[in-house]
Amino acid sequence: MDYCVAITGIGVRAPGGIGTNAFWELLTSGRTATRTISFFDPSPFRSRVAAECDFDARAEGFTPKELRRMDRAAQLGVAAAREALADSGLGGGGLDPADVSVTVGSAVGCTMGLEQEYSTVSDGGRQWLVDHTYAVPHLYGHFVPSSLAAEVAWAVAAEGPVSVVSTGCTSGLDAIGHACGLLREGAGKVAVAGATDAPISPITVACFDAIKATTARNDDPEHASRPFDRSRDGFVLGEGSAFFVLEPLEDARRRGAHVYATIRGFASRSNAYHMTGLRPDGREMAEAITAALGQARLRPDDIDYVNAHGSGTRQNDRHETAAVKRSLGAHAFDVPVSSIKSMIGHSLGAIGAIEIAACALAIEHDVIPPTANLEEPDPDCDLDYVPKTAREQRTDAVLTVGSGFGGFQSAMVLAAPGAAAR
Incomplete structure (x- = not known):
């Protein structure tokens, strides 16, 4: 599709x-x-x-x-x-x-x-x-x-x-x-x-x-x-x-409009498990990521940047790290991951849309926002979280994810206009 x-x-x-x-x-x-x-x-x-x-x-x-x-x-x-x-x-x-x-x-x-x-x-x-x-x-x-x-x-x-x-x-x-x-x-x-x-x-x-x-x-x-x-x-x-x-x-x-980015795939899952609890293996978020990638017709190694939910709670950060590894495989260790909540906090239901804006602008400018305040990574969070300083990098395809109370897990794939699987 x-x-x-x-x-x-x-x-x-x-x-x-x-x-x-x-x-x-x-x-x-x-x-x-x-x-x-x-x-x-x-x-x-x-x-x-x-x-x-x-x-x-x-x-x-x-x-x-x-x-x-x-x-x-x-x-x-x-x-x-x-x-x-x-x-x-x-x-x-x-x-x-x-x-x-x-x-x-x-x-x-x-x-x-x-x-x-x-x-x-x-x-x-x-x-x-x-x-x-x-x-x-x-x-x-x-x-x-x-x-x-x-x-x-x-x-x-x-x-x-x-x-x-x-x-x-x-x-x-x-x-x-x-x-x-x-x-x-x-x-x-x-x-x-x-x-x-x-x-x-x-x-x-x-x-x-x-x-x-x-x-x-x-x-x-x-x-x-x-x-x-x-x-x-x-x-x-x-x-x-x-x-x-x-x-x-x-x-x-x-109509000759300026296109910041295209939305190529979206998927959502629920863990049907607990109002606030998350399983440590990240399975439900990983399934949403995999489904969104399939809809976008992209492979895991096509993703240039992951905009993390990254709320700053131990449970969520570890769950999300596991989900990225589970869905992206070996590429998880090569792709930059960052959380803009480190700079603008967590605006609950609004943050997913604000993060989509950050993703579209990252594609527009080929710049990856950093994770501020990251001084000493949790040993269980062992990916490339772009600490403190923005990174200039070609950014043709971006994955953004969200996790919500009630067990909701969502993933969206955005890409530069005309970008294709590499």
Whole structure:
């Protein structure tokens, strides 16, 4: 099955800078955007660091009505989608709205809006019986994740299929995969697809504190996210959004569009095992990788770079290392592997889409982002993790993977336009 969809527009709102160019500059410089939480007083919590976006919705042109209606996750998503549409050259009209679909991935939906409104109606949690009249009139929109997709659809004037994908930390990857499937089936000519999450709130921090999944390295926020390092002690919570304009490759070429990369294969598996546990052999992720490679008609040794899930938890890093070895064989020891979560944290459902943006830009520029803060690799993580410094290298084919609570394992293969198996 030929599965080739072109990425013709990219929009990113991520920690460390606003827009796709700032995002790429941060990654290639190896700088980190992790810091002490500023959105609320983090002192009561075990983990007090995060990767926050310096995002000013008013400066981005959101109206007072939109700010009243939209959760921060929706604002980040709409801003990224607008950038992607403008970047694609399709933002000036001429598209039949019925030919445009929207797919949005999100793990936790409108968390910040829901928590803020609960705090308001309950007087900071002091009242058990709450008065709903103190809430904003759009509280229901915060409650249903479909509001995120609706906001993006309105922003890009899409009247085709509109959907939400929520599969934990693979939501971004899975949303892009779903959008590609819609195009392949003929459900529209253009897809605006991506993911958004803004989870840096007391309830989210408390939840991850309870299972000790996040780092306690509070005295050194810039170096707290340490995937594959012996001293890592959990991930750094983040936020952000990335969106793409996707279209069939032939359509993109016909209109003379700039193509960053093509999406050649996508597959997903579930371990049906445990909500947070991962088997050490990495079998399910390896099966997703193998299926995505088969769909892309590429061999393991065609892969030039692996964008790792690389969350910085011992269980995930070792599981993922085993999966790469199992699926790529001997080539696993030759191919560069890195985790951008070392620089921008883990934005839950959004991160898979943000990592796809990093992969497309790696193909565009032939540069591999590094794994920041990697000082002393875990002996069980013995691959080439590109420590600290970006690497210039021909990058025609890239594998990106994700792992999510609930046992979700996803893999996607991207390639340079016209790239073939070597």
